[in-house]
């Protein structure tokens with residue numbers, strides 16, 4: 475398919491020309507202000523802050539504030555949680571300028587909606603099953619992040635799932651994640667034509683340490699796909 479599926483609110487579906495569409499890029503698990511600034515100036519659309527204490531990429535609120543302060547305008551700040559206490563999410567939201575929530579665990583739709591913020595829901599592609607069943611279960615999500623983890627396990631593993639399972643007719647923005655790197659992201663975008671791609675370990679020199687050269691290579695590979703379309 476040489477284009478991107480889009481469904482209007484009326485239900486009318488079209489393929490948007492590949493030339494007029496740009497796959498967005500989110501760099502997840504940023505732990506240092508200088509890496510956030512680098513990511514943004516290299517062209518990242520969003521950065522993810524991991525608020526899951528068992529993650530090697532977990533940030534405390536002071537570090538998160540420093541990362542946010544390093545960002546220029548028009549870069550989305552995403553706060554990632556995995557089965558958090560509601561009070562913790564509320565505390566993060568009250569202290570930090572968060573644009574979007576990302577729920578990576580078994581959170582119910584009512585829980586995700588309870589903060590009255592836009593949110594995306596991670597779909598565990600390590601499980602069999604139709605991703606569109608998740609889309610139907612979370613009608614208030616503004617997008618879905620397809621990651622290679624199984625239910626109950628964390629993301630950021632660097633593992634790849636079968637891209638043939640990405641639906642082309644979900645009717646909502648899909649964000650591909652899981653084991654993407656500068657070596658494979660071009661193929662992933664060409665094959666699945668997602669709304670966005672999300673990367674963590676594939677642009678790191680060590681867990682939690684983003685590598686500016688790998689981030690640059692990753693973002694270049696994504697834009698190269700569109701220049702060749």
Ligand SMILES: O=C(O)c1ccccc1NCC(=O)[C@H](O)[C@H](O)COP(=O)(O)O
Pocket residue numbers: 502503522524526529530531554555556578619621628629630631632633651652653654672673674675676
């Ligand atoms: O990154 C983590 O440590 C993490 C912990 C708990 C839940 C989710 C987590 N990461 C999710 C992600 O960073 C993204 O989904 C990512 O793009 C996928 O990671 P990777 O395969 O390393 O690119």
